[in-house]
Amino acid sequence: MECIFQLRDGKQIRVRTRDTDDVENLEWGSAVPYVQEFLAKNRKSTSFFYGEFSMRLYCFFQLQGEIAGTYESFMDMLGGLGCTGKIFEEDPAQTFLNDLDDSCLDILRANFIPECVVKHDACHFPWEDQSYDLVLSDFNNLTLPRAVGEYQDFLTGMFDHADKYVIITECSIFHLKYGERSYENYERLMGVSFPHTHEGFFIAVRDWYRTLYPDWWLTNIEYFSASAYFMFRKEDRPLRTRYNSRDDMEANRPIRLDPVPSELTFPDDYIGQS
Ligand SMILES: C[S@@+](CC[C@H](N)C(=O)[O-])C[C@H]1O[C@@H](n2cnc3c(N)ncnc32)[C@H](O)[C@@H]1O
Secondary structure, three states: EEEEEEEEOOOEEEOOOOHHHHOOOOOOOOOOOOHHHHHHHHHHHHHHHHHHHHHHHHHHHHHHHHOOOOOOOEEEEEOOOHHHHHOOOOHHHHHEEEOOHHHHHHHHHHHHHHHHHHOOOOOOOOOOOOOOOEEEEEOOOOOOOHHHOOHHHHHHHHHHHHHEEEEEOOHHHHHOOHHHHHHHHHHHHOOOOOOHHHHHHHHHHHHHHHHOOOOOOOEEEEEEOOOOOEEOOOOOOOEEEEEEEHHHHHHHEEEOOOOOOOOOOOOOOOOOOO
């Protein structure tokens, strides 16, 4: 089974899984490999692809627009299907990707220089002396408690081995929709009070990360209802946050090029084949 789509810059991503039956019979759960989950969600409806998935890529495009032309070497620690890899790729020979899952690695090797694709547990990445202008991790489930819990060493490795930029996916904002109690939990964790708004939260988070990584400044946050994308620089700049709505994203979403099962419904302006 496969899905082919084109990013707004014309680069195409072909996602395929070796074993079709895996996707036909999938039950949702955390153990499902990312490729299979992606294909299965796309098989059931177009809303994931044109909704949350497109929003995520749009936020990454926004961040890339901020730093285009200012970096060369780039390490994507959780390479996945290679979308963030393609969005941030400046020099193919200096674009490196890592993943632990073999079906992701197949896709990454088909879309990038195979020697630049590596397989390591990102939580114990063998950095040695290497560093990169940009280090990025598109986490599934990073929140503030995990930043000082299970992902602390992972993040420290990223900050220690990035020369200019660190970009992370941060989902704490998703929990803020549960209201006051979530804000209070984050206040307790960070040891400060702040206005119970997204902006108030982000400013507190910026200061909190400064205490963890004093050489780094959180300078850009792109976000939508489900997730936020943090960019840190080794340079003091005021924080700039941008909320992205579906309308902002609409003209920039990826285009599906593969034939999609006929029982699915399409948005009116669907461009791919059917
Ligand atoms: C949200 S996806 C990344 C998507 C990617 N940014 C893209 O554009 O396609 C997270 C990826 O992390 C990988 N992953 C999860 N735990 C990992 C680990 N400990 N080490 C390396 N990769 C891991 C998964 O296989 C999955 O492909």
